[in-house]
Amino acid sequence: MTEITAQSIDELLRKQLDSLSTSVESRETGSVIQVGDGIARVDGLKNAMAGELLEFVGKDGTVVYGMAQNLEEDEVGAVLLGDVTAIKENDHVRTTGRLVEVPSGRGMLGRVVNPLGIPIDGKGPIKADGSRPVEFKAPGVIYRKPVDEPMQTGILAVDAMIPIGRGQRELIIGDRQTGKTAIAIDAIMNQKGKDMICIYVAVGQKASTVAGVVETLESYGAMDYTIVVNASASDSAPLQYIAPMAGAAIGEYFVYTGENGEKAGPDNPGRAVLIVYDDLSKQAVAYRQMSLTLRRPPGREAYPGDIFYLHSRLLERAVKMSDEMGGGSMTALPIIETQAGDVSAYIPTNVISITDGQIYLQTDLFFQGQRPAVDVGISVSRVGGSAQVKAMKQVAGTLKLDLAAYRELKAFTQFGSDLDKATQDQLNRGAHMTELLIQKRYSMMPVMDQVVAIYSGGHGFLDSIPVEDVVRFRTELIDYMHASKPEVMAALEKERKLTGDIEKDLDAAIEAFKNQFATSA
Template sequence: MTEITAQSIDAALRKQLDALNTSVESRETGSVIQVGDGIARVDGLKNAMAGELLEFTSSTGQVVYGMAQNLEEDEVGAVLLGDVAAIKENDAVKTTGRLVEVPSGKALLGRVVNPLGMPLDGKGEIKAEGTRPVEFKAPGVIHRKPVHEPMQTGILAVDSMIPIGRGQRELIIGDRQTGKTAIAVDAILNQKGKDMVCIYVAVGQKASTVANVQETLEKHGAMDYTIIVNASASDSAPLQYIAPMAGAAMGEYFVYNGEDGKPAGPENPGRHVLIVYDDLTKQAVAYRQMSLTLRRPPGREAYPGDIFYLHSRLLERAVKMNEQNGLGSMTALPIIETQAGDVSAYIPTNVISITDGQIYLQTDLFFQGQRPAVDVGISVSRVGGSAQIKQMKQVAGTLKLDLAAFRELKAFTQFGSDLDKATQDQLTRGAAMTELLKQNRFCMMDVYDQAVAIYAGGKGYLDDVPTEDIVRFRTELLEFLHASKPEVFDELAKAGKWTGDVENLTNAAIEAFKLQFAPTA
């Protein structure tokens, strides 16, 4: 029989007292003094926090959530995130003590959700592992390391000249209908089997457009590792405003936690995430609408003064973590739509200055049949060669110079007729390389295939191939090499760079292929 001592009684009582829930829920209650345009002005919430989740209860007992935005001297300006029509004047409002949060975890993979994490795909409830705040402070420079691993898009023009690294922020910018979403979707499809989680955030798109993207991803088996966050054109401005941040929060779960759901660290590596914001122009418009209805002063182009801060704190969340923090990464591909190619408008210049490079798509190139319609002249990657494998870096360096020289010459020789042989050769090479970069949708290329294709062009093997046959030449050459000369790729991968032996082997294989290649009559 155990002896009952004063200590054991004390310990037992303490244990029971600890188990008692003595916390008093401190929730303030206020009332709605004015409501309209999805905005509610609330009285009586002295201790509300900026960005706090507020609970509105209508006279019929319906609960609608809102978010505290303006903390003024005598009232709080809040935006409603649910059924706007349900809330009337004098309805009760309570603080929740929590910031706006979204569900996060593996249960969201393969699902289409709204910015609050509620399912839109009719596949039932989502049992999420936990929640993450929509607004989250980005990791400081101490927790990061420089971007150094490639994030292959499978698109020849991008991976060779505007390479994207894991943890980079690369802007896709261009007018409407120039193939911006196509590049982002191809990049998602190319992550199959590469241990990447992809998130596609659609802001202000038509529901049918998002359904098409979903269908494409399902058809190519990419929904298994993808989450779609959809705030469509028919959703309220506050939902469109928080959608990109909600997507980032869902992605951060994978970056900051390992496979087992525990915090990432040296022993428990974080995951890699690719997030597409399609598009931030519409988020800026939603934020402008929200701010103007909240009576915030308009600034340039009627946008509020903190619109730059909105996009910078969102894109700053893209990160490449260091070894102590599990080496996870989040790569962001924000999309911006320009009006008639005006890159110097307010929102485009803002986002260009935040990101680490931009892929600029041009309408003229698109209609000339150059697809993807990437303007190599003003597209850049500020991470550059650090985000490329050595084999690609060696052959792609000359490619950008060749194309730049070709563009200059082409403009210069438009009016002249008699050209010397060197100029003519340069024009032929430039035209061949430009044609080589054409690529259909959903035809992603492996990085070694890309390197060999560019090598063939750079060494002049395409100079005597008719322009209209170059894409077919590239496709058939790669098929021939994989079927008959796989050692080319094996040696290239093994050597880690283009050595003399690898070049000789590749030259011999390309020449063997050229002997059997039949140009179109």
């Protein structure tokens, strides 16, 4: 007979307790102390995480989601991400144990969604492949590789002088109505057939403006590979604040996941993504509004102290992954609106210091008819030639410096009359090259066509053509090259650099075309 001891009873009880299923979902419940301006103060959520998704349940059973922001000693400050009028004081709040996530996957292509991934285009529900957290730590330098692959925008002035590489962060900055969005939309359209997924994040814009952008993208067939995330001006500040991060999360799914839906790696490459944040100055304003209503201390221009950290967290997620990690990339084009051309204001300087260069658009140039209105003096790409094909590097090497020198010289000599021949020649060449870079919207150029255009200007073929005929000369020259000299274009496409033979053929072809070109004079 077994002796019943305290130890044997203890062992038996432990065995029985271990065999019991204790997997009960642990959810804390609290109540709303105060609500207003899209912000709720909540009591009773001791274990809430920063950025956790909270469920607010109204008296009529309506569920509104929120996001935990301020974790204080006796209460939690949360922002509401839905119908703020449905929640009142004393309503119940539950933790979910999950951070705020957004669905993602191939099913989102061609759709317009809000920052929570809910479709707002009336085309029915979206079947997502998975979901990703809105806030995500950017990969470290070990998992990255240098930017070495061009991301062609199809815009002559940008691809020649301010090249953008896959994985780069290039800021588009300028006053309102200078064509910032136009550059970003042209860049999206130029990715047709280039195996790149594009995401356009609209923050704080009129719904009609965004509808116009979607319509344009649809009419050019660009919505097939584009996702639009829209937090319009009528949406609450918290939604405008998370919109860019939600866009980044949707894009990251494609970067970190291969075609087969598994984690990207050497045998399962990640995809290339282009993301446009239009614009981050409105996100900063939304974040300021949210922070002030949460009673966080204001800093410079009443922005919260962590506004720089907000934008650096977001833009650091742009990446060119190493080959071991699948080689995917996320290229970011953030847009910032300046007031009266002041690039030294708080938010513009913040974002300039985070990005790898900026395209600065100037109002004066825009009204002079120089479109895109790129100021070559202050615009820069800190990746530069690494993101250009060899042929473009050869023809556009000194173009930026020459144009900057021309602008300076033009301003200096506009009051002088007797100029020496060298100065006159420099002014003439500069005027022709400036005219050559004028490009209409939605008329993107393949990179080798750009090379031929810049080659013709840089080698003096345009110098004797009237300035007003330069754009027509460029268009007709490229048509002539494709129709009459396809072998030269084929050789250029194959070599992707200018060899002695190709240069000789180009010179002969451009000369032959110039002799038959009819000037308007």
